[in-house]
Amino acid sequence: MTRSPLASPFPDLPAVAGVRVAVARARYKTWDRADLTYVALDEGTAVAGVTTRSKCPSPEVEWCRAALTLGHARALVVNAGNSNAFTGSRGRAAVEAIAARVAGATGCRPSDVFVASTGVIGVPLPIDKAEAGIDAVLTAPEASWEEAAAAISTTDTFPKGAIARAVVGGRTVDLVGIVKGSGMIAPDMATMLGFIFTDAAIDPALLQTMLAAANIRSFSCITVDSDTSTSDTVLAFATGAAGNAPLTTMDDAGADAFQAALTDLCTQLAHLVVRDGEGATKFVTVQVDGAVSDESARIVALSIANSPLVKTAIAGEDANWGRVVMAVGKAGEPAERDKLAIRFGATQVARDGLAVEGYDEAPVAAHLKGSDIEIGVDLGLGDGRATVWTCDLTHGYISINADYRS
Amino acid sequence: MTRSPLASPFPDLPAVAGVRVAVARARYKTWDRADLTYVALDEGTAVAGVTTRSKCPSPEVEWCRAALTLGHARALVVNAGNSNAFTGSRGRAAVEAIAARVAGATGCRPSDVFVASTGVIGVPLPIDKAEAGIDAVLTAPEASWEEAAAAISTTDTFPKGAIARAVVGGRTVDLVGIVKGSGMIAPDMATMLGFIFTDAAIDPALLQTMLAAANIRSFSCITVDSDTSTSDTVLAFATGAAGNAPLTTMDDAGADAFQAALTDLCTQLAHLVVRDGEGATKFVTVQVDGAVSDESARIVALSIANSPLVKTAIAGEDANWGRVVMAVGKAGEPAERDKLAIRFGATQVARDGLAVEGYDEAPVAAHLKGSDIEIGVDLGLGDGRATVWTCDLTHGYISINADYRS
Numbered sequence: 001m002t003r004s005p006l007a008s009p010f011p012d013l014p015a016v017a018g019v020r021v022a023v024a025r026a027r028y029k030t031w032d033r034a035d036l037t038y039v040a041l042d043e044g045t046a047v048a049g050v051t052t053r054s055k056c057p058s059p060e061v062e063w064c065r066a067a068l069t070l071g072h073a074r075a076l077v078v079n080a081g082n083s084n085a086f087t088g089s090r091g092r093a094a095v096e097a098i099a100a101r102v103a104g105a106t107g108c109r110p111s112d113v114f115v116a117s118t119g120v121i122g123v124p125l126p127i128d129k130a131e132a133g134i135d136a137v138l139t140a141p142e143a144s145w146e147e148a149a150a151a152i153s154t155t156d157t158f159p160k161g162a163i164a165r166a167v168v169g170g171r172t173v174d175l176v177g178i179v180k181g182s183g184m185i186a187p188d189m190a191t192m193l194g195f196i197f198t199d200a201a202i203d204p205a206l207l208q209t210m211l212a213a214a215n216i217r218s219f220s221c222i223t224v225d226s227d228t229s230t231s232d233t234v235l236a237f238a239t240g241a242a243g244n245a246p247l248t249t250m251d252d253a254g255a256d257a258f259q260a261a262l263t264d265l266c267t268q269l270a271h272l273v274v275r276d277g278e279g280a281t282k283f284v285t286v287q288v289d290g291a292v293s294d295e296s297a298r299i300v301a302l303s304i305a306n307s308p309l310v311k312t313a314i315a316g317e318d319a320n321w322g323r324v325v326m327a328v329g330k331a332g333e334p335a336e337r338d339k340l341a342i343r344f345g346a347t348q349v350a351r352d353g354l355a356v357e358g359y360d361e362a363p364v365a366a367h368l369k370g371s372d373i374e375i376g377v378d379l380g381l382g383d384g385r386a387t388v389w390t391c392d393l394t395h396g397y398i399s400i401n402a403d404y405r406s
Numbered sequence: 407m408t409r410s411p412l413a414s415p416f417p418d419l420p421a422v423a424g425v426r427v428a429v430a431r432a433r434y435k436t437w438d439r440a441d442l443t444y445v446a447l448d449e450g451t452a453v454a455g456v457t458t459r460s461k462c463p464s465p466e467v468e469w470c471r472a473a474l475t476l477g478h479a480r481a482l483v484v485n486a487g488n489s490n491a492f493t494g495s496r497g498r499a500a501v502e503a504i505a506a507r508v509a510g511a512t513g514c515r516p517s518d519v520f521v522a523s524t525g526v527i528g529v530p531l532p533i534d535k536a537e538a539g540i541d542a543v544l545t546a547p548e549a550s551w552e553e554a555a556a557a558i559s560t561t562d563t564f565p566k567g568a569i570a571r572a573v574v575g576g577r578t579v580d581l582v583g584i585v586k587g588s589g590m591i592a593p594d595m596a597t598m599l600g601f602i603f604t605d606a607a608i609d610p611a612l613l614q615t616m617l618a619a620a621n622i623r624s625f626s627c628i629t630v631d632s633d634t635s636t637s638d639t640v641l642a643f644a645t646g647a648a649g650n651a652p653l654t655t656m657d658d659a660g661a662d663a664f665q666a667a668l669t670d671l672c673t674q675l676a677h678l679v680v681r682d683g684e685g686a687t688k689f690v691t692v693q694v695d696g697a698v699s700d701e702s703a704r705i706v707a708l709s710i711a712n713s714p715l716v717k718t719a720i721a722g723e724d725a726n727w728g729r730v731v732m733a734v735g736k737a738g739e740p741a742e743r744d745k746l747a748i749r750f751g752a753t754q755v756a757r758d759g760l761a762v763e764g765y766d767e768a769p770v771a772a773h774l775k776g777s778d779i780e781i782g783v784d785l786g787l788g789d790g791r792a793t794v795w796t797c798d799l800t801h802g803y804i805s806i807n808a809d810y811r812s
Binding site: 053057088091327332398401 | 458459460461462463491493496526528529632633636712713714715718721722727728729731732733735736738739741742743744746756758761798799800801803804805807808809
């Protein structure tokens with residue numbers, strides 16, 4: 001797989017106190033690379049998570065949802081190459097076997113073990129390979145964040161990680177995250193998985209609230225192809241090793257700073273996913289202002305970001321703002337044609353329901369030749385606003401998904 | 407533009423009593439072809455229509471909506487090459503000028519004149535070209551249905567028409583239709599326009615009810631790329647020249663037969679639009695059964711039909727049923743993973759939430775090599791069912807929409 005032209009280098013990421021990472025070769029596919037990632041978490045680690053809203057979720061998603069209600073974690077296992085989705089009772093048995101194996105070896109409870117899998121759908125995860133992989137990873141040397149980011153990947157073209165920091169109660173806490181995929185980007189139903197680790201001390205219920213708030217502004221605001229996976233999962237683990245006075249409410253000193261850092265981290269990770277969108281050559285920011293609510297703005301922005309005609313126009317560096325009008329119109333949200341304004345980059349192209357007088361396409365054409373594209377829409381109705389991110393739709397997307405035989 | 411490999415020959419269509427068709431060259435674009443279509447309708451012609459649900463409709467759509475409330479028509483003008491959408495007051499003025507010109511020349515009221523336009527967005531329709539075209543078309547010789555179907559086209563690769571018949575009160579009535587486009591298929595926001603003509607006598611309110619019922623089973627059940635145009639319009643005109651006792655309620659003798667013929671005609675026309683979908687190489691039928699309601703089934707079927715990953719899998723002749731599971735899961739409608747069954751053609755591939763025992767891919771692979779593909783999904787929840795039609799997503803779509811500079 002050719003590395004995405006929008007790829008970023010992997011950043012320097014520090015170890016997070018209370019977190020130990022290792023990888024192993026379970027050989028879920030016929031490849032010679034690490035595909036099982038294990039993260040050991042110190043006693044007292046809080047956990048929060050958001051998962052796919054698919055009506056056909058994987059058994060891993062169901063397992064994590066149940067475990068998240070308890071709020072505590074001691075281990076994370078990530079399998080790459082097989083999503084274990086749509087596999088009935090055999091799939092559920094595989095997840096239970098993994099949790100039991102880890103619990104038996106480490107003395108924690110099975111419900112302290114979080115499991116995520118990504119890859120082909122409809123093939124039960126082979127329990128023998130998973131158990132052998134776990135046995136190997138438990139005695140493996142510590143791995144780097146970059147090795148872990150690579151081991152959780154499937155058809156990703158580069159490993160993805162990010163960092164943010166916040167000062168909480170006089171202590172600086174680190175937030176480190178790794179992520180793979182880009183919605184339903186991969187030929188075999190591989191998915192978006194994100195894992196965040198922090199040494200902050202924070203109550204799991206508050207962490208859940210903060211993660212949900214960060215998610216709605218980040219992972220829920222990206223799209224590559226509008227296809228939602230059966231396994232999307234983002235988990236956040238907080239070990240408490242930083243020794244700050246534990247955060248328990250949004251009123252605590254440092255809670256706002258931690259929320260800002262968490263949202264920043266999730267946004268960085270979400271952007272990396274878009275930058276590895278299948279066939280992507282342009283990173284596109286869609287900003288909608290003037291909607292009747294923030295949620296309405298998000299729906300309109302996603303309608304634009306998911307429109308095949310908008311995405312192909314961007315791929316063709318075509319200032320076809322009529323397609324943006326079309327995408328606003330089809331969103332189903334409140335919009336008034338004669339109040340609508342549209343810009344590409346800094347150039348206004350339409351206002352009050354028609355093209356601006358003396359519209360000069362040259363600066364727009366120049367903007368579209370770049371790799372970072374911005375589309376701005378003002379609905380002129382209220383204060384609702386949202387930003388979403390996507391990529392263009394190119395021959396590369398078709399090649400990856402139609403020319404490839406799964 | 408290469409003729410679609412799924413194209414059908416234009417059928418033999420009879421004249422419809424009370425209807426006279428002519429075409430002219432208004433030269434809305436720099437092309438040498440007829441691009442203005444005029445249909446004269448006898449006094450007493452009833453009309454019904456369905457239009458786009460876009461929040462940014464063209465002034466033509468707004469004009470037709472207002473005129474439809476009166477229920478009567480004497481003329482139809484269709485402009486190809488310029489949709490006149492998103493053009494503010496200048497666009498509205500162009501529509502009013504067209505209606506006034508026809509009314510002045512023929513003695514009807516402006517509100518008896520229906521107008522539809524298709525083509526580039528954001529450019530006001532030139533009133534001088536429209537008026538000159540109308541003057542020319544009013545004295546032009548009668549045109550054939552095929553000439554009219556060609557004149558309303560933009561980037562269509564073949565002209566599209568169909569016929570259906572019904573016996574109403576002992577008289578056989580004809581229903582003839584022409585159609586252009588395929589959703590938002592064209593580079594310049596060209597759109598779907600459909601026009602139906604019948605010599606049946608029918609009350610406009612009943613015709614409206616029947617057209618709406620036919621539409622929800624036909625035009626509202628097709629998708630090429632999920633992009634909804636600003637100008638979609640389907641109008642049905644009934645001249646009454648067949649001399650049947652006028653239909654006024656669904657209880658009248660022949661009403662059921664007419665409804666069936668109208669739905670049949672709309673379905674034929676809708677299929678033709680899909681067969682000219684940009685880049686299409688496969689005609690795809692998605693049948694969903696076992697949903698909690700017909701509307702729920704339609705939403706699930708459209709989620710499958712709009713999924714880029716399902717559509718690219720079909721283009722690649724790949725029996726990737728996991729992508730169908732994904733598309734069911736993301737639809738947001740009631741679905742239970744462990745009751746879900748999926749088939750390709752006549753071959754069951756998954757049942758009760760997992761692959762069927764001993765699944766043999768060979769007959770599925772053979773089915774996918776054909777040009778008519780069928781995907782069947784049974785949700786196992788209720789009696790709701792729906793059928794939608796789409797095409798595959800290929801390099802051809804990207805070439806047409808990204809490589810082309812508007």
